[in-house]
Amino acid sequence: MSPYQNLEEYNLEITDEVKERYSSIIDEIGEDVEREGLVKTPERAAKAMLFLTQGYQQDAAEILKGAMFKEDYDDMVIVKGIELYSLCEHHMLPFFGKAHIAYIPNGHIVGLSKIPRIVDVFARRLQVQERLTHDILECINDTLKPKGVAVVIEASHMCMMMRGVQKQNSVTTTSGFRGQFEKIETRNEFLKLISSDLA
């Protein structure tokens, strides 16, 4: 439970605390926090970090529920090529790529923009790609209760590119399937329809 009354108050208090910690980090790495180019950096970095982790303050299920419409359409709906930016929980470095999402309605469809919105809600947290994939999958499955849902994510991890193993071209693919997508024909139809977008 947050000790703060509202989001604005929370953001002000937290930004200040995070700012102080960035200031110490900049000092510890041997830089001069007072030099002109860096004076406002702790505050900028704090605001950037809070933006990139704002998903903790957001409720993906509520976002979906806000735009569910009764409709008889019961063929596959695919939103592909949704760009995503997240932070790996091991190094707090970015991983980024694309999500491809499909569902088969079961009496309700959802406003199309809500699908990329919930991708952002789960991506703007400290994540591993596998959990990000399942968070999105389970949220759509539990909230919309479709006949099936599929999520494929392809991403490049800066922690593997800039440091560590230093592989610039590797792409990691994760996927999850529920309901009718557990049947091989439905899954293959989805994979065929997104194939031109896959790496």
Ligand SMILES: Nc1nc2c(ncn2[C@@H]2O[C@H](COP(=O)(O)OP(=O)(O)OP(=O)(O)O)[C@@H](O)[C@H]2O)c(=O)[nH]1
């Ligand atoms: N499964 C999974 N692993 C990830 C993800 N992001 C980063 N990693 C990995 O997390 C692992 C952390 O391993 P450690 O050995 O503790 O960290 P490390 O010494 O920095 O590892 P190296 O990067 O191999 O130098 C590394 O293998 C990373 O590649 C992710 O989204 N999913």
Ligand SMILES: [Zn+2]
């Ligand atoms: Zn990492």
